Amino acid sequence: MRLSQFHLRTVKETPADAEVVSHQLMLRAGMIRKLAAGLYTWSPLGLRVLRKVEGIVREEMNRAGAIELLMPSIQPRELWEETGRWEKFGGQLLKIRDRKEAEYCYGPTHEEVITDFARNELSSYKQLPVNFYQIQTKFRDEIRPRFGVMRAREFLMKDAYSFHVDEASLADEYRNMYDTYGRIFTRLGLKFRAVSADSGAIGGSVSHEFQVLAESGEDAIAFSDGSDYTANIELAEAFPPGPRQEAAEALRKVETPTQKTCEDVAALMGIALDRTVKSVAVMGDDGFVLVLVRGDHVVNEVKLRKLAGLADYRLATEAEITTHLGADPGFLGPLQPRADITVIADRSVAAMHDFVVGANENGYHVAGVNWGRDLPEADIVADVRNVVAGDPSPDGKGTLGIARGIEVGHVFQLGRKYAEAMQCTVLDMAGKAVVPLMGCYGIGVSRIVAAAIEQNNDANGILWPEAMAPWQVAVCVINPKNDANVAAAAETLHRELNAAGIDTVLDDRGLRPGQMFADIELIGVPHRVVVSERGLAAGTFEYRARTAADAEQLDREALFARLRT
């Protein structure tokens, strides 16, 4: 490929509306262009990278024995009614009416369609196990699309669905996919972790996320320094606290005129933050709920939603708080219990003694609070907080640290949820109709591109892992118009590198060297070779790896040897 025949359009300025570095660099490199909220055109440069990711995903899925097919993006409402997800999936489901007023959605995922396919195509255990996959455009109507293709509404996904007659077969394929995902992200050159995860709206029992590690990641990952325990913080169980100690202090009211946070109260009182208790007011199916976590902890929404009546909880309004507790947020607490309030204490709060809570009176907290003595035991005691760095690992081995990651893959054991709802059966060896077990396995193909940049960039631009780079090598030619020999030598080198299977671009645009090098660094080509009059005279090319501080002069043989490794 010659850049003069390509469409490359880079920008020097960092776009004002791009918050994260991957979005900034994709815009500056001209990889994507925004069409509307959460909708992006992939430019020729961006598409080259996207296709390289897609190609590796496809190769490894095929190698793993999965079979590619292609389902429609538009799906009829009727199928989603069968699983109950037409209502339950929520606002991300883009609903559509056609000219005949029939209802459809733009598929955000394809469990319903593949299960419909399976119930028609699969009839016997002999056809199982089977794993169908597709690489296809999906749509999720994100309420706040952001970070470019990281959280776009329209995106490219690889989704796979497997069918099994028994648990052992599902477990085998789950392991196969888990290993395949590891190979995919390894080949892509990304630092990643497979973490135990919550299965969320897709459902099922066992699930793992594949997270690309990056400081800017939206997900927090808890990992142990003493074992291979790794889990999304949504799921990571807090190690149970030790037994509660005896009350030592008397109950007393403390004046806290402007202290509305645990941090401020602890500072005012000169005590440790972990002696205070935070009260979070929410509304569940059965009314007003006060959730208590330690001052140094935060509520884990996913864990909370798993409790009875809280699947669809929301934060209480100020009016609801005043009605139930008679005080403003910032001064709330579990004292003066009422029948219409449910108190949920995190396990660590239930184990506290002599603690501090809001007094349910503006401007006051209460200290020396003790369960049993000053207020009844909480209605519910459960693990409802995020783990924090320094917690003991849930498996009892070592201490937890927290890393940040970007979810790029997710594997699920779905069990019979979808097949059962949609009456998908196959005949088993005994000729009896049985409901197959399913697994499902997703990779966010377009998101990987952004995640890779979050993980690999410097002040000058992108640092593509070799396998994802738009080209592996850029041959830059200095003053091609002035010197036909230089231009010809660059052409020859470009041709020979491509013939050797090294994906090479020739920068024959005739730009000044500074401008040319800035572009090549910005778009992240891993290897740069400069062809100049002086170099030709000396029989050398100037070679520089994108990550290296300095350039080297290499003769043709040494150059090829370097680029082939």
Place this chain on the structure above:
Amino acid sequence: MRLSQFHLRTVKETPADAEVVSHQLMLRAGMIRKLAAGLYTWSPLGLRVLRKVEGIVREEMNRAGAIELLMPSIQPRELWEETGRWEKFGGQLLKIRDRKEAEYCYGPTHEEVITDFARNELSSYKQLPVNFYQIQTKFRDEIRPRFGVMRAREFLMKDAYSFHVDEASLADEYRNMYDTYGRIFTRLGLKFRAVSADSGAIGGSVSHEFQVLAESGEDAIAFSDGSDYTANIELAEAFPPGPRQEAAEALRKVETPTQKTCEDVAALMGIALDRTVKSVAVMGDDGFVLVLVRGDHVVNEVKLRKLAGLADYRLATEAEITTHLGADPGFLGPLQPRADITVIADRSVAAMHDFVVGANENGYHVAGVNWGRDLPEADIVADVRNVVAGDPSPDGKGTLGIARGIEVGHVFQLGRKYAEAMQCTVLDMAGKAVVPLMGCYGIGVSRIVAAAIEQNNDANGILWPEAMAPWQVAVCVINPKNDANVAAAAETLHRELNAAGIDTVLDDRGLRPGQMFADIELIGVPHRVVVSERGLAAGTFEYRARTAADAEQLDREALFARLRT
């Protein structure tokens, strides 16, 4: 690929709801499965074929210098308002509201999006000419989706858009794409014609369709036996008739009690059909219009819509006909002219004398009618009929024949229509902002698969052209479970053929030969090799081309030589 590890599901019975042979065979071969009206899942087998077509299209587009990108399928209403097509495109445009009530459509084509891309990305004549293309899923909300993927609602399309500073550059690229399309359809192994065409809703001046020839084709193509004139019948101009002859007959009323068609009237009267005139009543912008064509001709809707006030014409209702003419359809005619009726005569009708028309009185026609004498000249005389076989070629060379075709490609010179409407400009050499010219070039990738089957099938199934076949060769193994040597020899042959670059599938399902051969013929694999105990003993393989009547016994060397050609 081993069939035992693949998902192949063929059906013996012809599906009742499939009208055309390609739809029937795609269902029987299990290439597609219907999800909902006009929505199909491509099974693993179907997708193999689709990807082969896609691959050839991509290779040739790249070879022609076009640059691939990828635009979103969902497009904002605002862009379509800029070109006026939000309203004008009609019911095929699938309109969507997102959760914020913003309006979008599922792109049926991408002129608006690429022009928006261009006005942001292109600023100088130095960046032109450029041709961007994508291979992407489109949606057209067909009022009557049918014939499987031939007229599906969701389909795969290659669409390309070029930008130019002058007409000469546009003409060059148009020619380049015209030639590229020829190479694509030739490589695909299809019999096709490039025909002059109407540019329809896309607009522009020059356009050609690429039609795959097949008797079942929806399009009629007129071609000359004396020149290379070829045009879609929608566009083909009728050769002007000779001068009108003098009146010879007296006007007379003829009783035609039950004769409502020209054919019946001509039969009753014992005259040639081309002495009668058909009156078609339509409603245009300015009211009631009577369109006259010769009894042996049919009205050409596309030509009619090009006349002033008729772009959106519809057939008149019976009530409207009665109000204006006082008779039922079947007895209509242009006599007793009224000011609120416009009479449009096809050129051949305007040249007639002593002709027969309806009397505007139920049960009667009028014969011996002559222009000028019995009724005023028509308000409008124009070419509004389809050409028919036997007409002189419009270029004056030879006689027209009519072939049937399936449109699989269409190239357009759009001119400045979209760029102007969307204020897309570039600076020319003089530094002046100019509106670029555009071309656009489409190929119906998924439709090609169906069209190829319409053209290439027999009683046993599909006859794939080599380049589109799911596999080039099927190695069928007889009783693999009974004879380990046979199974091993088949495995080896399968591996060696694939290693030689010949895409080969091993049918190791262990089916009875009849069942296995029927499947392989149905799915249209061009070459079949049978590995059997007897063959191995004789040192031969049984080879049969899909199109050959008989099988041959070939040794390994002869087999490879045959398959390599």
